[in-house]
Amino acid sequence: MSIKSFFAKIYARSVYKKATKWMQNPVETQEKVFQKLISEGASTVFGKDHLFSEINDHADFCNSVNITDYEGLKPYIERVVKGEENILWEGKPIYFAKTSGTTSGAKYIPITKDSIPNHIDGAKNALLFYIHETGKTDFVNGKMIFLQGSPVLEEKHGIKFGRLSGIAAHYVPSYLQKNRLPKWETNCIEDWETKVDAIVRETQKEDMRLISGIPSWVQMYFEKLVQVSGKPVGELFANFDLFVYGGVNYEPYRTKFEKLIGRKVDSIELFPASEGFFAFQDSQKEKGMLLLLDAGIFYEFVKAEEFFNENARRYTIGEVELQVNYVLIISTNAGLWAYNIGDTVMFTSLDPYRIVVTGRIKHYISAFGEHVIGKEVELALQKALENTGVIVNEFTVAPQVNPETGLPYHEWFIEFEKEPENMEYFSLAIDNELRQQNVYYDDLIKGNVLQVLKIKKVPVNGFQEYMKSIGKLGGQNKLPRLSNDRKIVDQLKTKK
Incomplete structure (x- = not known):
């Protein structure tokens, strides 16, 4: 066993042990998150507008803050974009994640000093949970690739703007830098086809062991590898044994992937979004992804079939049921309050709380x-x-x-x-x-x-x-x- 593998197992055990504390006390954990969010949000413009100082419990919160979306928060976000402080969260965000809008073009989702660890730790802990469960650490000894957007960021009023994946690229741990591909210059290429060609040239002779990205992007990478090498990906990368993905449903791609790879490999599903990192697949044996209850996000759930009803009930974590389709509502330490991200989820387990993403509240x-x-x-x-x-x-x-x-x-x-x-x-x-x-x-x-x-x-x-x-x-x-x-x-x- 290599030194990296040895310490990876110790680290994984430590992270898992720490997580079990909140996993075993989910309701109390969410109550602590809720109280902290309300306390820290009370001094903001949004908090004063919505009488946070008078909120003591979830019922008070429901009475004071209606479910909203980007359009509903847009007047506040526009003030933050202009550089104003203490609008949705204390101070100013350190980033805006640029994402797709519905009726107003681009959206700018705030990421604060308090919320950025959630985005970074989610993916890291997914790998550590995998190590803890399976004992497999070979991937830490080889090369890893994270197919993502350009890390080039713009700056305005002291706040940096960019795609979430580009922002995350700035937080790759130092102990992974030598393992990580592609190189920075390659990652900055904007044209995806040109970028994939460059990544193929850079990686085809490397010992690739972990590959991560949105399935459609990774599929193009695999197809280019097969075209250039004349070999299945699994033969070209003999030690490749872990695929990490998120963002879209993998199932339509699974058959094609296994054909391109030439064999099956383990996979880990993530549930990241610009608004927060919500869940990751914590087990290769169980269905669903572990909902992260201690990550500065307070969750509410509205039954999808009731969502468009007036005054639809908002459930907390201790009130949800298995196999019910819920609209996911979040309040976060980035200053999003009772925010509908548009995703629907269903619980596959209540001990611990695991979810699958079932779609969108609207067709998409x-x-x-x-x-x-x-x-x-x-x-x-x-x-x-x-x-x-x-x-x-x-x-x-x-x-x-x-x-x-x-x-x-x-x-x-x-x-x-x-x-x-x-x-x-x-x-x-x-x-x-x-x-x-x-x-x-x-x-x-x-x-x-x-x-x-x-x-x-x-x-x-x-x-x-x-x-x-x-x-x-x-x-x-x-x-x-x-x-x-x-x-x-x-x-x-x-x-x-």
């Missing part, structure tokens, strides 16, 4: 990390229809993760009443509108991760036939505009 596509929502696709289509004379009866959109040729893309299934004279021009018009609304989607097109969307024509009444076939024709049943898989579109009849 995020097969590649783009977080495209219904309003964005509807507006993009509407803009493209203007002044063209094209008439659309119905449509739905799904990701094409594994096309026969070329890059992945969004595939639009449209039933036309009047078709466009030039389908390619019409597709591009939709695509351009969507890129203007969603910065992540735009980044993926610019970076050559995705190609421009493609349209497949659905015969007249094709959607009605589909809804009828699943027993949901008429009534209150609606066809989802967006899906994160191809379950719907694979059943649709199409025409050339």
Whole structure:
């Protein structure tokens, strides 16, 4: 056993032992987090506006602070962006994580001195829990790669701006720096296709043992490796045995990954977001991810089926049930209060509290990390229809993760009443509108991760036939505009 492996096991045991204290006392842990957040938030502009000084318990909090989203907090965030202090949290944030917006373009999510450890420790502790459970430490003795965005940051009013993955790149521990790839200069390459080519050249002869990233990005990396080397990834990297991922559902990629690798490898799922690091897969034997209850985040849960009801009940950790779909609401030490991040979760275990991400409270596509929502696709289509004379009866959109040729893309299934004279021009018009609304989607097109969307024509009444076939024709049943898989579109009849 190497020295690194020896100390990794000791460190893993220590971190796991510390975590068991809050894992065994989840309700008390969350109550402490709640009280600390309210106490420290009371002196902020938001806290004064919402009478934090009069809040004693969760019921008081529900009465004082309504569930909100980015649009609801935007007036406060805009003041923080301008450099004002003590607005949502004490002082000023040290970073803004730039992420995709819904109705207002880019969003700027604050990351404070108090909240940054949560983002960094989450991924680190996921690896340590893996070591503690499995005893496997070989990956610490070889090279690791973290496929991520550029670490180049901008600065304004003393606050740095960048993508979350780029911010995290600045916090790689010193003891991993020698193991970590790609090099800084490579990581700074903006064009994704160029970046992947550079990473392939840099890593193909290295002893890669841990590979991490969003599955769609890693798939492109693997495909390039196979193309260049003529070998499966698992043969090229004989000691590769751990894949760490997050951000999108891995299942649509699993079969393709195992084919590219040539064998199965262990995997660890993470649940990171700009708003916080919420959970990680703590066991290779149990389903779900451990919800992090001591990380400066207070969680509330609203049953998805009740979410749009007036005064829907907000449950705390001690009140949740297994196999119920909940909308995840967070309050954090970055100054987000009763904030709906849009994700829905379901508990697979209550001892400890483990969750799986079940989707979004609204239909969306995020097969590649783009977080495209219904309003964005509807507006993009509407803009493209203007002044063209094209008439659309119905449509739905799904990701094409594994096309026969070329890059992945969004595939639009449209039933036309009047078709466009030039389908390619019409597709591009939709695509351009969507890129203007969603910065992540735009980044993926610019970076050559995705190609421009493609349209497949659905015969007249094709959607009605589909809804009828699943027993949901008429009534209150609606066809989802967006899906994160191809379950719907694979059943649709199409025409050339």
